[in-house]
Structures are given as structure tokens and as C-alpha cells.
Amino acid sequence: MTFAGDELTGAQVAALRERLDGFTVDAVHAVLGDDAWYALARGETTPGRLATTSGDRLSTLIRLFQLQAVVDRSAAEAVFGELLGAIASAGVVVCSGDEVRAAVDIRPYGDEGHDWWVVCDLTPGLDGRLAPMDPAYVLGISEASSSLAQLTSRREVGRALDLGTGCGVQSLHLATRSARVVATDVNPRALAMARLTARLNEVDIDVREGSLFEPVAGERFDLIATNPPFVVSPPDGERLVYRETEFPGDDVVRRVVQGANGHLREDGWCHILAAWIHTDDEPWQERLARWIEPTGLDAWVVQRERADLATYAEMWLADGGHKGAPDYPKRYERWLRWFAEQRIDAMGFGWISLRRAEREVPAVRIEEWTGEVGQPMGAAALAWAGRTDALERSDDILDTAWQLAPDATQITYGGVGAEDPAAITVRLEHGPRRSARLDTIETGLLSASDGELTAGQILDALATLLGQDRAELRATYAPVVRELIADGFLHPAG
Numbered sequence: 405m406t407f408a409g410d411e412l413t414g415a416q417v418a419a420l421r422e423r424l425d426g427f428t429v430d431a432v433h434a435v436l437g438d439d440a441w442y443a444l445a446r447g448e449t450t451p452g453r454l455a456t457t458s459g460d461r462l463s464t465l466i467r468l469f470q471l472q473a474v475v476d477r478s479a480a481e482a483v484f485g486e487l488l489g490a491i492a493s494a495g496v497v498v499c500s501g502d503e504v505r506a507a508v509d510i511r512p513y514g515d516e517g518h519d520w521w522v523v524c525d526l527t528p529g530l531d532g533r534l535a536p537m538d539p540a541y542v543l544g545i546s547e548a549s550s551s552l553a554q555l556t557s558r559r560e561v562g563r564a565l566d567l568g569t570g571c572g573v574q575s576l577h578l579a580t581r582s583a584r585v586v587a588t589d590v591n592p593r594a595l596a597m598a599r600l601t602a603r604l605n606e607v608d609i610d611v612r613e614g615s616l617f618e619p620v621a622g623e624r625f626d627l628i629a630t631n632p633p634f635v636v637s638p639p640d641g642e643r644l645v646y647r648e649t650e651f652p653g654d655d656v657v658r659r660v661v662q663g664a665n666g667h668l669r670e671d672g673w674c675h676i677l678a679a680w681i682h683t684d685d686e687p688w689q690e691r692l693a694r695w696i697e698p699t700g701l702d703a704w705v706v707q708r709e710r711a712d713l714a715t716y717a718e719m720w721l722a723d724g725g726h727k728g729a730p731d732y733p734k735r736y737e738r739w740l741r742w743f744a745e746q747r748i749d750a751m752g753f754g755w756i757s758l759r760r761a762e763r764e765v766p767a768v769r770i771e772e773w774t775g776e777v778g779q780p781m782g783a784a785a786l787a788w789a790g791r792t793d794a795l796e797r798s799d800d801i802l803d804t805a806w807q808l809a810p811d812a813t814q815i816t817y818g819g820v821g822a823e824d825p826a827a828i829t830v831r832l833e834h835g836p837r838r839s840a841r842l843d844t845i846e847t848g849l850l851s852a853s854d855g856e857l858t859a860g861q862i863l864d865a866l867a868t869l870l871g872q873d874r875a876e877l878r879a880t881y882a883p884v885v886r887e888l889i890a891d892g893f894l895h896p897a898g
């Protein structure tokens with residue numbers, strides 16, 4: 405069904421906002437209770453229907469949009485009044501006889517400081533219903549969108565770009581810290597939904613149609629956030645615009661990476677939630693490095709997951725609504741055969757953060773981190789950049805004062821009641837929760853790094869204390885200090 409949210413007048417959008425007042429994440433959770441709330445998160449609506457029989461405004465909104473239930477026209481009129489006709493014409497709801505159902509989702513969403521609504525397509529497959537996806541389907545809030553919101557660095561900036569906006573969720577986040585937000589998409593349905601999302605939340609977003617960076621030719625940004633359609637699938641299969649493009653393999657991600665430099669201002673960041681192919685003839689790290697190298701940008705790439713191809717195919721076939729359909733085994737086989745033809749080994753999934761630092765030798769860190777992460781990752785990316793800048797500034801890292809990371813905690817191991825620990829580990833709480841096993845020198849170095857004594861002074865004192873040669877200790881531990889800084893155990897002073 406056509407969505408024409410753009411046809412709602414300013415007064416109608418204001419009236420809709422009023423009717424939605426109080427329809428927040430917390431309020432929905434309170435009405436549903438924990439059991440129905442988590443059941444809905446698993447795609448089950450029955451507990452929710454039982455919890456929303458009161459007939460009040462909030463219960464009707466929950467039944468209509470979140471549970472996708474049919475509600476009586478009288479109940480819908482009690483919520484929307486005269487607006488019901490207008491939102492039906494705009495394709496927000498469908499009225500038929502005495503019944504009303506949602507045609508799209510208006511979903512409460514929020515962060516620590518905001519309550520928003522996001523306009524998107526209805527969640528498919530509730531209550532186990534098998535439903536093939538429409539190619540123009542507009543995705544709502546997904547794990548990927550939340551992950552990108554956490555990855556995006558949080559600084560006050562001038563101009564931000566939400567590339568592939570979908571329902572407009574990233575734009576809502578970006579608008580909290582950016583003077584101006586541009587949102588782009590190729591899907592006109594997504595653009596219409598992003599516009600209504602913006603209008604409902606009274607957020608000013610410049611929404612533009614076009615592929616990748618085309619709609620922003622010649623423009624630069626302080627911040628770019630994107631969760632591009634990175635699913636790698638056989639080109640002769642269905643193309644769902646929210647997850648697949650016309651570009652082969654993982655080329656959409658390469659294009660975003662390589663296009664970013666031309667659209668970033670100095671010290672600008674581009675955060676990409678991405679996937680990449682693993683092949684047997686090139687390690688994935690080299691593939692990513694090959695994409696990044698010509699850009700001259702600093703880059704921090706984190707592979708969060710390596711999926712085997714069977715798991716990958718199952719996940720995306722289920723996502724497309726094919727699981728359980730008669731042709732499911734045939735489709736599954738086609739995916740696996742195509743992967744083999746393409747010599748694809750596995751799929752990597754993770755985060756790419758690019759920064760225009762204008763360095764002679766860009767800082768590029770490409771790593772796998774499947775362990776715990778202390779969110780928000782965006783803060784960790786900014787801290788990484790700060791440490792990278794500090795390393796570049798200091799001619800001699802041993803002549804520089806460093807400071808123990810404020811989120812570092814020490815864990816000691818040893819026999820119960822033993823006087824001295826057998827081993828000491830230090831662990832970080834923010835960003836990748838790295839831990840490092842320390843020797844005596846490293847323990848002394850970290851604990852004395854107060855931002856005033858230089859690393860060299862501390863090593864000299866330790867050499868004296870332990871009866872070791874100063875020059876030798878400095879030579880041995882200079883690379884260790886560098887690694888402790890790079891990994892985030894030591895920070896620039898102040």
C-alpha cells in the first residue's frame with residue numbers, strides 16, 4: 405500500500421503528535437508488563453493482547469501499532485478523532501467497515517534523554533506468520549540500528565549525514581548533536597517515512613533521494629553514520645532494498661569507505677556498520693586495508709563476528725520470510741552454490757570508523773574483537789583518536805607523561821591467603837573490554853602513570869628498585885608502552 409505521510413499537513417501532524425502523547429517506550433513496557441514485553445520482542449503478541457483489554461488510549465495504540473491487531477473503529481476514533489480519515493488517506497492506517505488496522509508502524513523509541521516515534525513498516529512474521537518481504541520494505545529499529553547509534557561518535561558538530569536513512573532513526577540521534585542533518589535513501593517509501601518521523605518529532609532533517617553520496621555531491625560533513633544494505637546474496641535472487649543493492653558482493657561497503665574521504669571535513673568521522681567477504685586468497689584484514697589505504701583516512705576496523713556461510717544463508721533467508729516455505733531448501737542451496745562459485749569462505753561483520761586526520765601516515769588499526777564491549781563505542785573511537793594524536797605528537801614516548809586509563813581495574817590471581825599474587829591482570833571497562841596480563845615492570849609502570857612522571861622516569865625508578873640496567877629496560881619496554889597506549893591502558897596526560 406502506498407504511503408503518503410507527506411500529504412499530511414503541518415496541523416495534522418501536530419494533531420497526530422498530540423494523540424500519540426505518552427506513547428513512549430517506558431509507557432508501553434509498563435502497560436504490557438515484563439512477560440508480554442519480552443514475548444513481543446520474540447515476535448509473540450498473545451500475552452500483549454491479553455494485557456491491553458482496557459480500551460484506554462494507550463492500550464488501543466499498542467494493539468494497533470505494536471501488536472498489529474485489528475481494533476474497533478469506535479476505539480480508533482476515540483484515539484484519533486477526526487484525524488482518522490486523514491491518516492487513513494495517508495496510508496498510516498486502513499479502515500474497513502467497523503475495523504481499523506495499522507498499515508505502517510509508529511514505534512515509540514528513545515535514548516537516555518529523548519522519547520521519539522519512528523515511522524516504518526510493520527514488523528513481519530509476528531506470531532510465526534510466514535510472509536515474504538516487499539522489496540521496498542522499510543526497516544524499523546533493528547539491532548544493527550542500535551549498534552550504529554552506539555558506534556557513532558558523540559560530539560557537537562555542524563553538519564551530519566545519515567546515508568541510507570530508512571525510517572530516519574540515525575537522523576534522530578544525529579540531530580541531538582548536529583546543527584544540520586542531511587538524510588539520504590534510494591527508496592522513496594523510506595524517504596516519506598523518514599520525513600514523517602522527523603516531522604512527528606519536530607526535528608529538522610533535510611531528506612534527499614539518491615544512491616550513496618550522489619545526493620550530497622560536493623558537500624562535506626563532520627559526521628557520517630551509515631548502516632548500508634550490506635547483505636551479500638546471489639544477484640539473481642530477490643533484492644530487498646533495505647539489505648541488498650545492485651552492487652556485487654560487498655562492494656557497497658567498499659564504495660562507502662572510499663567515498664567517505666571526499667565528503668568529510670577535517671577531523672570529520674564516518675561510522676559504518678558493515679559486512680565483508682572472506683576469501684581463501686586474501687586475508688580479510690588485507691581486503692579492508694586495500695579499501696582504506698587509498699583514502700588516506702585514519703581507520704579503526706573491528707570485526708565483531710565471523711559467520712560461516714550456512715549460518716549466514718539461514719539468517720538472511722529467515723529474515724526474508726522464506727524459512728518454512730516449500731522452496732526454502734532450493735533457495736538455501738542456491739545461496740551456498742553461489743558462495744562457492746564466488747570463492748567466498750565466510751562473512752565478516754563489524755564496525756568501520758574512519759577519520760579525516762590529514763596525517764602523512766594514516767593510523768589504521770584492523771582487528772577482531774568478539775569479546776565484551778563497554779558502550780558507547782563512539783566514545784571509545786574518540787578516545788582512540790586522542791591516543792593516536794598523542795602518539796604522533798610525542799617524539800619520544802618515554803619522554804612523555806601518560807596516565808593510567810580511568811576505567812582500568814586490576815584483577816589479581818593467586819593461592820588463597822598467599823602474600824603475593826601469582827599473576828596480575830588489568831582490564832578496561834569502556835570500548836573493547838581488553839585485559840592484559842602484566843609483569844612486575846608493567847604493573848609498576850601503569851600504577852605510577854599519574855600524568856606527571858614520564859614513562860622513562862618511571863622505568864628508570866623501576867630499574868633502580870629492581871637492580872636492572874636502565875638503558876636495557878628502556879629499550880625493552882618502549883614498544884610495550886606504545887602497545888599499552890594503543891590498546892587504551894595508558895592515556896595522554898590530562
Ligand SMILES: C[S@@+](CC[C@H](N)C(=O)[O-])C[C@H]1O[C@@H](n2cnc3c(N)ncnc32)[C@H](O)[C@@H]1O
Pocket residue numbers: 543544545546548549552567568569570571572573574588589590591594614615616630631632633645646647648649
Ligand atoms: C539496513 S537499512 C538502514 C536503515 C537505518 N539507517 C538504520 O540504521 O536502521 C539500509 C538503508 O539503505 C537504503 N539504501 C539501499 N540502497 C541504497 C543506496 N544505493 N544508497 C543509499 N541508500 C540505500 C535502504 O533503502 C535502507 O533504508
